[in-house]
Amino acid sequence: MHKSDIDTPALILDLDLVEDNIARMGEYFRGRPQKLRPHFKTPKTPEIARRQLAAGAIGITAAKLGEAEVLARAGLGPILIANQIAGVTKIDRLFAIAARVDTIATVESEFNIHELERGCARAGRAIDVIIEVDTGMHRCGTDSPAETVELAKRIGRGPLNYRGVMGYEGHAVLLPDREKRETTAREALTVLSRHVAALRGAGLPPAIVSAGGTGTYDIAGSWPDVTEVQAGSYVFMDGAYRRVRPDLGMSALTLLTTVISRRGDRMIIDAGMKSLTNEFGPPAGKTLPLKVARLSEEHGHLAAGDLEIAPGTKIEVVPSHGDTTINLHSEYYVVRGDEVVAIWPIEGARAYR
Ligand SMILES: Cc1ncc(COP(=O)(O)O)c(C=O)c1O
Numbered sequence: 001m002h003k004s005d006i007d008t009p010a011l012i013l014d015l016d017l018v019e020d021n022i023a024r025m026g027e028y029f030r031g032r033p034q035k036l037r038p039h040f041k042t043p044k045t046p047e048i049a050r051r052q053l054a055a056g057a058i059g060i061t062a063a064k065l066g067e068a069e070v071l072a073r074a075g076l077g078p079i080l081i082a083n084q085i086a087g088v089t090k091i092d093r094l095f096a097i098a099a100r101v102d103t104i105a106t107v108e109s110e111f112n113i114h115e116l117e118r119g120c121a122r123a124g125r126a127i128d129v130i131i132e133v134d135t136g137m138h139r140c141g142t143d144s145p146a147e148t149v150e151l152a153k154r155i156g157r158g159p160l161n162y163r164g165v166m167g168y169e170g171h172a173v174l175l176p177d178r179e180k181r182e183t184t185a186r187e188a189l190t191v192l193s194r195h196v197a198a199l200r201g202a203g204l205p206p207a208i209v210s211a212g213g214t215g216t217y218d219i220a221g222s223w224p225d226v227t228e229v230q231a232g233s234y235v236f237m238d239g240a241y242r243r244v245r246p247d248l249g250m251s252a253l254t255l256l257t258t259v260i261s262r263r264g265d266r267m268i269i270d271a272g273m274k275s276l277t278n279e280f281g282p283p284a285g286k287t288l289p290l291k292v293a294r295l296s297e298e299h300g301h302l303a304a305g306d307l308e309i310a311p312g313t314k315i316e317v318v319p320s321h322g323d324t325t326i327n328l329h330s331e332y333y334v335v336r337g338d339e340v341v342a343i344w345p346i347e348g349a350r351a352y353r
Contacts, residue, residue: 001340004314006333008258009271011325012316013332015341017252018048018235024249025217025234026055034221037080037210039232040067042323044348045332046074048235059102061210061230065093066351068103073347077101080210082166082230084108084132084140090353091115095123104128104163104208108140113154120159128161130208133195135167135188145198152204164206165199167192168230173215174244174280181244185216189223196225215244238322240280254286254316255325256333257300262311267302269315276300276317277324286316327352 003012029036035058040049049060049071059078062068068079079101085094094116097103107113107129120126131151134141142148148165155162169188175181192211199206212220212229214237221229233241236253255276261268273295276283282291282303293303300317302309309315319325327349334342 003256003333003335003338003340006256006340008256008314009275010256011329011332012254012256013236013334013344014252014254015334015336017250019051021235021237021249021252022051022055025231026052026057028218028221029229030056032221034223034226035228036221037061037228037230038235039063039082039230040071040348042232042326043235044070044326044346044351045344046070046076046347047344049074049076052235058228061232064351064353065090065097066353067348068097069093070347070351072097072100075101078103080104080106080130080166080230082106082168082210084112086112086115088115091119092122095119095125095127098125098127099123102128104130106130106132106166107151107155108132108142109151110154113151113158113160116160117158126159126161128163129155130164130166130206130210131155133165133167133192135169135191135211136172136184137168137170137188139170141167142195145195148195149198149202149204152199152202156204162204164208164210164227165192165195166208166210166230167195168211168213169216169220170213173213174240175215176244181215182219185219189220189226193223193225214241214248233322236322238280238325239284239318239320242318251286251318253322253326254318255283256314256316259302259309259311259313259315260299262309265306267304267309269300269302269317270298271300271317272296272298274298275325275328276319277321277328279324280321283317283320286318288315290315290317292317
């Protein structure tokens, strides 16, 4: 099938570019003490995770148990759940995943430890855990090295296996100014290092120290205390990341849409907020100098200057935020050049539980 025969709106993956992005990141981490454990929240398909593991990734990071279940069904891991999970239903799902694939859970308080310990008793097995440190994003995580040390000691008194710490510098990854981004990331990693030093001082050296996103992969990836990086977006490079890190790969993900109306300088495409997101700014044309200025439910309003585009024309736009756009879709149309070579189900889409 030719790309132009795909019905719209549809997500297109340029496999040559995806392979370039995977290879480039794999190359960066080859021969380093720091390793890559790519985040599944971006691609949400085992087809990509399998290729990342083949390129040297030491495992896969997931945000949600639903994502981890997709990976476990595909037999892919080891999995790091880089997120807090709460409630008996979820804890039991976590242990069911861990029974299939090596899994590391994340904790930040006595509450999580207690819930996981009860989960161990129900499942009749232990599980590996790391402690989440707040390195400046102010989402989840411990506030002080003393708190982290106390939690590590507390973990050691029960059945859970203490493996280390993580600190995701999400407040730095998308800062457009390079100097500001690097300074903010270094400050965050310095905080993480303080926690690591305190743990070492207490005789609890962390085997795993996880950090980093696409915008800071090279800062986290060369930070001496860090052992692994959990970057995700690099694999597709959405519009927001292309602006912040033009030195990284090309955007491999586009949305194919059809112009359905043209009246004067008003132009409308068949992709609205049910198939495209814009919280990271207006999606832009892949080759044409246009922007999707506004989204309503089913319609996208194009700002296309004096471009001549007739109704019925199919155009490709680059999502500004890949992860949330992908979440709205059920399959990727995978192309090499203009030829569709595969259709991959996005099993992890809407895996928000
Ligand atoms: C905990 C965590 N780790 C890593 C990432 C990596 O993200 P990215 O590569 O998109 O910067 C994210 C992004 O949301 C995250 O929440």
